Amino acid sequence: MKTILAIHTGGTISMSQNEKGEVVPNAENPIAKEATIINGQVNLITDELFNLPSPHVTPSVMLQIKQRIDRAVTEGVDGVVITHGTDTLEETAYFLDLTQTSDIPIVLTGAMRSSNEIGSDGLYNFQSAIMVAATPESQGKGALVVMNDEIHTARYVTKTHTTNVATFRTPTFGPIGVVAKGKAQYFQELIQQGTCDIDHVDDNVFLIKAYAGMDGTLFNAIATPETKGLVIEGLGAGNLPPATLPAIEKLLALRIPIVLVSRCYNGVAQDIYDYEGGGIELTKMGLILCQGLNGQKARIKLLVGLSGGLTGDRLKAFVSNAIS
Ligand code: ASP
16 A cells, blocks of 8 residues: 655645634644545555745745655655645745655645635645545656645646636646546656755845836846846737846846746747847847746746856756756
8 A cells, every 4th residue: 555645834725714704714724634545545644834825835834845755755755745725835846846856746635615615625635636646657756736636746736716716727738648537647748857965945036027108127136146047928929018128138247037928828038039029139138038937936046046056058057947
């Protein structure tokens, strides 16, 4: 029988609705003791590591979850399930994906409806995640996100709806598998990416979204030696308004690595356009493109690479997925 470790970290999945209809955290996690859902099929062990709404999750919390997983690997567990608030779930999932040191399944899940709401999805998602973690085919797939009967990769999944239970989607590429009647089935493979084991996190890595008529004000505000990196959600295929360029030059002169992604929901940022502020000029200036990640994922990747001590061409290769 497989041994699965469930790490609870908080979020709506562990919350309840009060008599005023407000969703509030509980002192005791209502799903942590629900052993019946596994029906004797796995040996489930539980660690209530955190009880945080996910907007309170920081890279340092993510690192502590990673370290708990590393410890579980040395203890011989076969898979790990992490329950997490959905707001930042994709960022923690990608952090764990990039920093993993083994190939055991790491499966994240959450809920859109708290534990005592009608149609609550928490217990069901938790059960699905446990079954996916116990499935042999889930091995070697990095961190996975299981919600609403779908299996998504940590790399490309994103929260797309504020309240709907079908909120987690993988734009452009789609989910890699489904869960039906407690069984996981896969349909796609991901190409490999480099991982980077880290023992601390360097933050001060920022994310700025571009808009029509943007100038250098926001970029100038972070042109300080404390800034370690920047991700820009650019326009369309990866372009910026010309009035941002002097401030971006200033950041590059401070040797701050800048990663460019698209603010579009679908597609991949590329160096296609050759005009002032177009992707061709931006990549010539030294901005790094990265393989279809959204802004928040690209920020996690840059932060992990920097925390792992990567600089220059090695950082560029890691972020742009040129190394595996
Ligand atoms: N705001 C909640 C959180 O992320 C939402 C959720 O868990 O679904 O903690």
